Amino acid sequence: MKTVVLKFGGTSVGSIDRIKKVCTIIASYKKKRNRVVVISSAMSGVTNELVNKSKLISNSFNDAEYDTLLSTGEQASCALIAGRLIHNGYKARSWMSWQIPIITDGPYSCARINKVVVKNLKNYLKNGGIPIITGFQGINSEYRLTTIGRSGSDATAIMLAKFIKADECIIYTDVDGVYTTDPRQYKNARKIKKIFYDEMLEMASLGSKVMQPTSVQDAKLNNIDIQVKSSFVSKPGTLITDSKKAFSDQIITGISSTKNDAKITIEGVKDRPGVAACIFKPLSNNLINVDMVVQNISLNGKETDLTFTIKSEDLKKTEKLINKNKKISYKKLSFDKNVSKVSIIGVGMITTPGITYRMFKALASKKINIQVISTSEIKISVLVSAKNVKKAVAVLHKEFKLD
């Protein structure tokens, strides 16, 4: 008998009708004589409503109370799912994080699941019950409710799968899988059948909204295979798995592009050891994330140019911080909000030479100028003018045979 963990996101349980639909999906697994564990998020909209209430109460609402407030969302959706399954004749019950318990470490609102005590759950499963477990939350050593950040329900599902030694972990969401590139941007985008953790990590942090990078990281660390599926349409989804488990002849798995990037160039910076650190320290202190960085070779040994990218929402703050930074001197500060980062991702590039060349050649064939380049083992990113993004994605999608 297989044990399967099913996780339903907020939109999947976003209305009474959708909860009924979800219960049909749950029942379909149960009918196959599976042991079924369900993790649910709050009904979509509910969490935002609670967040709004907290903001009206205080512009610096207490973290611990915030977590207690938000935890009610999953409690309600789990009770409704269990109630529906019981109505349909199944043995089911809701389990709150504190009833299991799911034990967390770390600060409120961004805690991490440390341990799941599965003894009672296992007995319940053995007796044919379907536990409906609150995602996104746990209790800390002070016996208080903690939440594990937005999309934390995925993390709950992965940790449940780990501790209960599940055979499968299926994430039901409002998209039907991971695509080679954004299907809204490029009509030839294809669903990826199988993607490796590392590729998914690069996809996620580059703009693919299917799963949060931390959850993918959790799955990778615990070696849990994840299937991402839609709860609205019955179609195969995407398997996220370990690259050691399977061979793939696909070199490039996906192409992602970003919006809302901004490029900053500081010209004529006095070049001395530690100058980059001097520039970036105040940004880091202000939680501004610097992404791509290029520093030109200093020609005269005295001055250099520094270019980097940030989120465009941080642009004003960044300008101010550089202007009032007395530890650096420079000639000119300029910025460009009309830029976008296009990346190709695939573990295949580790063993396949010439990928960078093919990428640059393809872009050149469409006269797309590359402003900044950054690479990792399984990813090559280029910064291009925002007006060229669509064209860039299209030519790369073709070049790497993803169409």
Add this chain to the structure above:
Amino acid sequence: MKTVVLKFGGTSVGSIDRIKKVCTIIASYKKKRNRVVVISSAMSGVTNELVNKSKLISNSFNDAEYDTLLSTGEQASCALIAGRLIHNGYKARSWMSWQIPIITDGPYSCARINKVVVKNLKNYLKNGGIPIITGFQGINSEYRLTTIGRSGSDATAIMLAKFIKADECIIYTDVDGVYTTDPRQYKNARKIKKIFYDEMLEMASLGSKVMQPTSVQDAKLNNIDIQVKSSFVSKPGTLITDSKKAFSDQIITGISSTKNDAKITIEGVKDRPGVAACIFKPLSNNLINVDMVVQNISLNGKETDLTFTIKSEDLKKTEKLINKNKKISYKKLSFDKNVSKVSIIGVGMITTPGITYRMFKALASKKINIQVISTSEIKISVLVSAKNVKKAVAVLHKEFKLD
């Protein structure tokens, strides 16, 4: 240093602005160097919304899941109150029933509080903290959430006051106290400064909506003085207390009247031992509550007339049950929906003779016909035509010097 328990009802915390107001009230107690324990209901409307969701999921929604679902309401309001108090610079935190714990007995949805473990709460109070406790709920021996029925937050406050040995227990609600009679019906109604448990029990069960009879009974059993106050206006409320504690020269404390009563008369019933039981058994089996009952003396020794009152919503069902009751025979079944019960209540009548006479004389002076009479030690009720209710309340209010 005094320990005071403050309970806030659903309308008192019915919006963000009202929660802020409630926090001002809580702060005013804390500033007097009191130890303050707060019990809160769910924001008004929230519970009904959850009930509606459960109904859409199933017309026989599981009890245990129902309690888990409804419990989220108080969890959210307590987190919001605690968040506001912290924002205002107070040491406060929300305490869920399972964190304390508040232990209940009995079935889901109408459990009773059995025990409150106050050790941690007492330490917290000693250190100056304000605990904000979820009303209306607890956990049972299976470690699952239970609710204690509508208005159960009053019961939570009373049991907290008992276990924490509070000096005062104040119920903040949307009315500013208990009145001699319904102020909407009779403009000369006065607020009662002090009312005894037994009187309040009669008032409550006769239509006064201030507190549920079970909560008054809890207060009586545990000898907890209750003050009922409005959270909207700052005025003295009503003290509900033990008649042994104080002497009162008031004979009649209040006058209540009902709506939605119906009178049923069965004429020519064959009179034999057990005939009343035969009539009432199927009603009781169908949870129909019979209130006032009058049986005429059987003149010929063979037949009698039986009159009784029920809630008018039960009228159709009652008619059917009597019609198909084969254990009785009678000549005629008639009913009257235009009746109302008017009652005078007061512990003073135990020691004061002539109250019944004064009541009947007053009603007669206004030509109000009495259809049925029922009495207890501290209450006299009469059934009158619905059109006479206002007149009856007015003349009795004057007669017993309540104006």
